[in-house]
Amino acid sequence: MDKPFQSMQNALADEYRRLCSDAAAHQPLAYLRLRRAIRNVIEQRAIEPGQTLPSERDLAQLLTLSRVTVRKAIAGLVEEGVLTQRHGAGTFVAERIIKPMSRLTSFTEDLRARGLNPRSEFFERDVGEVTPEESMALNLSPGVQVIRLHRVRYAGDEPLAIERTVVPASVLPDPMLVHDSLYEALEARGCRPRRALQRLRAVLLNARHARLLHVPTGSAGLNIERRAFLDDGRVVEFTTSWYRGDIYDFVAELQTD
Structure with a gap:
């Protein structure tokens, strides 16, 4: 695994866990916490435009979530245009707006x-x-x-x-x-x-x-x-x-x- 990808995974995991433990930002639904975590690391430029996100399976294992939860979080960001999906290639941070x-x-x-x-x-x-x-x-x-x-x-x-x-x-x-x-x-x-x-x-x-x-x-x-x-x-x-x-x-x- 290359260092930028490992760094991105670490940033996502750290941000998700921070949101889980932050009472002021607490969101009881896991897919909404994950959606916020992904959005936050994009805003912090820990994930760059055009970069590939970890797969649903990898995110689920990394964060101890179900793939259904991960899929629901990603689908909302795709709908908003923050992420894009290419069949057979994965999920990417949108380069075009x-x-x-x-x-x-x-x-x-x-x-x-x-x-x-x-x-x-x-x-x-x-x-x-x-x-x-x-x-x-x-x-x-x-x-x-x-x-x-x-x-x-x-x-x-x-x-x-x-x-x-x-x-x-x-x-x-x-x-x-x-x-x-x-x-x-x-x-x-x-x-x-x-x-x-x-x-x-x-x-x-x-x-x-x-x-x-x-x-x-x-x-x-x-x-x-x-x-x-x-x-x-x-x-x-x-x-x-x-x-x-x-x-x-x-x-x-x-x-x-």
Whole structure:
């Protein structure tokens, strides 16, 4: 067994046992403890993107768990896009950012779950009167005040996406309340969205977008429009994003009736 793999196994075992003994972080279900342990060691960079996890059998033996428990823990992380599975090859830490479209999560949450460091570079954070387009998207009357956020979203020093976001000022009155995560700012005010409608299409990035994302002009990108709603049906967010197509995969699970 090579040293990096042995080191990863040791890190996983140590973190799992720490969670078992830590009363403050105690989770009574073993598969959730294991899921948290795997996520934590990824965030600590003890497991690198593209690295193979131990097999279900090896993890079960290492941690004295059933293979059913291990399988359930891994399946949840695969669903979230933190891990990927290749038939006949094993389970790997995702190299590309895989964004499941069945779960409403923020950019910041997605990157933190993968052990990446999210940050934002703002070009605009201000308050103004709603435009006709924004009024239609947010179901607002003319003259209503909104906040606008225009920023590049990063993982460390790597630009991943450009976002333009509009939020009713009645929900979030001060754009300076948003640091990295819009959803954290909304949640602090009891206004985190509960569902969203998204429209995704493939685009070629224009010169300005390509320059901001550090890719050649005409590179493949993904344009996404999101309208997010509160439980009472109010639209709380209208965001238009441009993602790098060489890094992001958006995945949807489909089922028959």
